[in-house]
Amino acid sequence: MASPQADSRPQPAEGPASLENFGYRQELRRELRFMDMLAYGLVFMVPIAPFAIFGSVFQVSGGMVALTYLVALVAMLFTANSYAQMVKAFPMAGSVYNYASRGIAPPVGFVAGWAILLDYILVPSLLYVVAAFSMNAIVTAIPTAVWLVLFVLVNTVVNYLGIKITATVTRWFLIAQLIVLALVVVVFLIALGQGKGNGLSAGTALFNGDLFGWSLIFAAVGVAMLSFLGFDGISMLAEENREEASKIGRAMAGALIVAGVLFVLQTWLGSMLVPNPDALLNGGPVAGDEFAAAAESASGHWMYVLTSLATALAWGIANAMVAQGATSRLLFAMARDKQLPSFLAKVSPKHAVPTNAVFLVAGLSLVLGLTLWFTREADAIADLGRLVNFGALVAFIVLHVTVFWWYVVRNGSRDWVRHAILPALGLGMLVFVVINQKIFAQLIGGIWVLLGIAVVAFLVATKRTPMLSGMSEETTVDPDDNLTPAP
Structure with missing residues (x-):
């Protein structure tokens, strides 16, 4: 395939558009097809993601975990539509940062990128530490810190070797997760058929009229949203996509729908098998292994070990691997626009990946992960998850505004x-979720966003307003959503 930079003539966005139209050189390698991106998004979200946070969502939602995931799916499908619209206009890495910069104004894009950095920078650390604690519980002879370091090393090596290697590895992990999930669903259905449930009926496990309230559900959505974060990471691969730009939007929607259906099914069944649900509903402590306990009650301790091991490997390798890759692309996109230090824009000629950005994410993940391990504070890990969600929600809100504005x-x-x-x-749905989040997330996340706004205000005041390459060339959108240069 010829290099996109070989032809500098304007190209419509309905193909692997030339980055020269936007003032950039094609440095990343276009090797991904629709199925690669779909698998990438599914692995990033993790088909078995609810295993790890099931107990927390169960408690906050009043036991209506499946309904919570259904509402979250609807909210994310609206967001996927907005991503699909913007990626057709601006098919490049950087996600919301690029869309808001070009669709509204560079200062707005900087704030959006700043907000989503709270998600992308923190999420690998969260994944590593949760997975390391889980593996230590299974294999106690190996310390948690060692597991954490091993996870970081494995994922960094794979990401360094190139996007094609990453896509191949993640696809095998996806297959393994789907096999485990299929086994869990079959075991749960057999157990329920044998009368092993906890007393909650199928209807009550989905909707409990005595406890239902929209504020309750949206507060739970704020927790469950962590399972959906990652579908947007597909947009970070726009410069490595070799097909039409519209395929990126389709991959995001497809990954969301598949994952959402699986989330609803597994949590609905798990809600009817989790031991002692009343203790959770009455504010009892959340251990983090509630789904594994439900699996154990269904078919014995082997199911507890299987679900715990699958959760640890899915979060620690598969999910963290793609999270590290997506984060490095965001840092790369902001750095080449001189919004971050320029060394982060360096791309390996051999592997066609932003190597310095990959290594920086690995280093930050290691430091933050070891800090969380050292403190051993369960509340700190939970708060980190809320901050991850807050950063993503703010960025998604800016995305919706950008679609209308552009x-x-x-x-x-x-x-x-x-x-x-x-x-x-x-x-509207995302604003309601933010309003119903915990005060901690609102406070710390709000401070982070205000800090980004302050940085932009300082740059504007000192006549160093953020600008992107190629911004001087105005663009218009034709009726078919194809991006063409203005006459």
Whole structure:
């Protein structure tokens, strides 16, 4: 395949568009197809993600875990629509940072990138420490810190070797997770058929009219959202996609729907098998192994070990691997625009990956992970998860605004459904989730966002307003959503 930079003529966004249209050189290697991106998104979300946070969601939602995941899925589908619209206009790495910068203004993009950094920088550390603690519980002879270091080393090596190697490894992990999940579902159905449930009926496990309230559900969505984070990471691969830009949006929607259905199914069955549900509903301590305990009650201790091991490997290797890769692409995109130190924009000529960004993410993950391990504070780990969610939610809110601003305000689109109504519905749901988050997340996350705004204000005041390459060339959107240079 010819290098995209060999042809500098304007190309529509409905293909692997030339980055030269936007002032960039093609440095990353275009090797990914639709199925690669779909698998990447599914691994990033982790099909068995609810295993790890099931107890917390059960408690916060009043036992309506499946309903919580269903509501979260709807909210994320609105967000996927907005991603699909913006990736067609600007098919490049950087995600919300790039979309808001070009769709509204560079200072807004900087704040959006700053907000989502809270998600992307912290999430690998969260994944590593949770996985390391889980592996130590299974293999006690190996200390938690050693597991953490091993996970970081393995993922860094794979990410350094290139996106194709990463995609291949993650696809095998995806297959393994789906096999485990299929086994769990079959075992749960057999157990329920044998009357091994905890007393909750199928209807009550989905909807409990005595406890239901939208504030309750959206507070739980704020916790469950952690399972969905990662579908947006597909947009970070835009410069490594070799097919039409629209395939990126389809991969995000497809990954969301598949994962969402699996989340609802496994948590609905698990809710009817988790031991002593009343203790959780009455505010009892959450141990973190509630789903594994449900599996054990269904078919014995071997199921407890299987689900615990699958959770640890899925979070510590598969999920953390793609998280590290996506985070490095965000740092790379911001650095080449001089929004972050330029050394992060260095790309390996041999492996076509942003090596310095990959190594920085590994180092930060190791330091933060070991700090969490040293403190051994369960509340600190839970708060870290809330901060990850908060950063992503703020960035998604900016994304919805960007779709309306770019298509309707700046380009006069009259596609009211995709460019106004759906973004507005997604925006409203996410704002409600943020409002119902814990005070800690609102406070620390709010301070982080305000700090980003302060940095932008300082740059503007000192006449160093953030700018992106190629921003001087105005663009318009034609009726078919193809990006073309303005005459």
